[in-house]
Amino acid sequence: MKTEVVDQLIKIVGRDGVLTTPEDLAAYSFDGTFAEGTPGAVVLPRSTDQVSQVVRAAAEAHVPIIPRGMGTGLAAGSVSIPGGSLVLCLTRMARILEIDEANATAHVEAGVVTSDLQAAVEERGLFYPPDPSSNRHSTIGGNIACNAGGPRCLKYGVTGDYVLGLTVVLADGRILKTGGKAIKDVTGLDLNALFTGSEGTLGVITEALLRLIPRPRFTQTAMAEFESLEAASESVSAILGAGIVPATLELMDQTAIRCVEEAFHLGLATDLEALLILETDGSDEGAVMREIKAIAGICREHAARSVRLAVSAADQTSLWEARRAVAPSLARRAPNKLGEDITVPRSAIPEIVRQLRGISQRHGLPIVIFGHAGDGNLHPNILFDRRQPEQRATMERMVGEIFAASLALGGTLSGEHGVGLLKRPYLEQALGPVSMDIQRRIKHALDPENLLNPGKLFA
């Protein structure tokens, strides 16, 4: 990074807000994937106004900007591209500015950690549902930029469903404010939705006004064991067809079950083809209990070998242990994993799982499958060793086949992680040329110099 630019950044945010040593730059060179890219400098502003000045200075110097929160992303969306880009990190903007109980809204800075917001609103009987599994580290700004999901989406929707308003610094440094506390608003284009999920390519989100809901007071959990994946999948359809919308409906396939059992000895039966972990919640204790019992009944009717209901909070935690253990258990199986995030129409789950198994068998690397079955959002994780070039090449071929299989079944590349750098080569295949052209036109209209997160998503 040129000295003049660094000096100007220091003028804007202070000396402690600009990082340029190789050690500091290394710390900001990766996200939750294995992608890496060293930035030219890192800047840590403390206000929307400082972000505006930083973006203006970078734009004048033609320095690309990589907006970033805690770097927990799973698509390399916040990893620097070669050529001296400026990482604009929002973690010092971490204030909860207001929780408005009467209107059930929260106004936060982009760097607030998701679980900090959740804890703060839950103290007041309110609830912020989006729960990406990184929520103890990830920031609200990053969640919005990627339209993050999580297990609760089936019932409660994704991050974008809770965005009422945004403060965004545009490519030329201007500050855009969208939306407001009014729950319904059709005054003009839906700019909240345009910036949500735009992965930092259209503007830098600095503040958000979020919709909250009443905190569900009762929760019930069940775990159902299946000898056949089809039976598990049919149970999912039957539950939803019965008009029950569980708060979560998580699936683990046989490979996932075996990885967890090998690593943690939780007593899971390793001959099972699938586990479902289900939760019902709500404000009516009787209804929540009746729903979980109805779910248990439906699973049994669909050939579940057994269904366990949690009768205490400790039981609930223990049922969730298996699901939570999946990610850590994979690290014991192989040095690296690539976690994909395809989403298929719900009815295509058995078929996509069959095809994923086929891909694994043909190429000889394990694919662990788990995810949000109610949404059709699965995380096939390829286990491999990236020090072995042939395994890496195999993994990349497998990724291509996984995406092709998902798209052929009417699915998508990503349900909640985003496109970033990693899925960019597949984007046109997923969207088609007309959509790509429209997206690029919008990008060009908002960022004609392509300074905001270049190399991601579109270009």
Add this chain to the structure above:
Amino acid sequence: MKTEVVDQLIKIVGRDGVLTTPEDLAAYSFDGTFAEGTPGAVVLPRSTDQVSQVVRAAAEAHVPIIPRGMGTGLAAGSVSIPGGSLVLCLTRMARILEIDEANATAHVEAGVVTSDLQAAVEERGLFYPPDPSSNRHSTIGGNIACNAGGPRCLKYGVTGDYVLGLTVVLADGRILKTGGKAIKDVTGLDLNALFTGSEGTLGVITEALLRLIPRPRFTQTAMAEFESLEAASESVSAILGAGIVPATLELMDQTAIRCVEEAFHLGLATDLEALLILETDGSDEGAVMREIKAIAGICREHAARSVRLAVSAADQTSLWEARRAVAPSLARRAPNKLGEDITVPRSAIPEIVRQLRGISQRHGLPIVIFGHAGDGNLHPNILFDRRQPEQRATMERMVGEIFAASLALGGTLSGEHGVGLLKRPYLEQALGPVSMDIQRRIKHALDPENLLNPGKLFA
């Protein structure tokens, strides 16, 4: 319209699909408002491909296109502007192409009438919640173009919350397909949301893939009478604060109550300041009943004079009669009404109602207030006689004051009707110059010649 253009349209859609006589043009010259504008011609295509050819032909001839469904809009969004525009009416594209029960989706053409879709999916135990009060006439395409709402939005969200995918004919005639049956999708920008609510300015929506939910099996209805509007409003806050989300939560103010009683003699007490009509629904009969009883208790604690619970389906219909009678009763009071659609943060409802009364008293024209209190979405209707120029001028001044009051309280111009022609003069005041610039840039990127619904929303 030039003969060459008309001839070309006839080649595309057939002679019976192009209307040019003064009588036919008159029938397509208005919507649900009192605005009028005679088009140069009307074209009624039968397929996305025909729409594409029509748009291409119009673009070549530089003829502006006004997309339109059944013309039930309440913002003059589908009314022609002077200068020989082409009304592109989608009512002949009225096929329900698929109802996919396994994935709970419906694929429809834009001209399907909303209540026809609702009836078709309800037969299969599914539910399409958005319910604009025009749903027996309005089309899905128009609902999406305006992001229509209705009484059920508080619990179920607006039209946009049910749009999974769209087929859109762009300004140059290309066909864009967005989204798909996968419920979660973060692959690229959210183009579904961009076109939803864009009022025909960015493209012509020809088909939609809609998300359905299980049909709620049980409904309970209550009506609460209040001597003070504040008490009604506090009841609303207390109900939501207790974690209850009613399916509908409708408010009628004193003027609305009196209009209805004068016109239909339903036995409403005309000294009341407010009526609330509330509905709970769901798949658990006990929970639905407990919720309505809890609501009744909360209303009584907040000084409701009386609360009536419907004990039969006939009772339910009778409680709703008062609310349904509002619109027809206004026609008996005055020859014309202008129905606005402001939305304020929920906590500002008492203050906005006070201010609306002040505006009415200062200017001497009645304002009837009713609407969706849980959302803060109110429909202040100004009653006037447009044949009297001074009343019309007064009405226009009142509209300006109503919008100013809403914006000052953190509200918006429109919760569910849209901007169209009528609210266009107030748009910049609501959104500010930066948002206006961004919206215009997007418009220009997608429709550089400003051929799609010119004069509406932005320009």
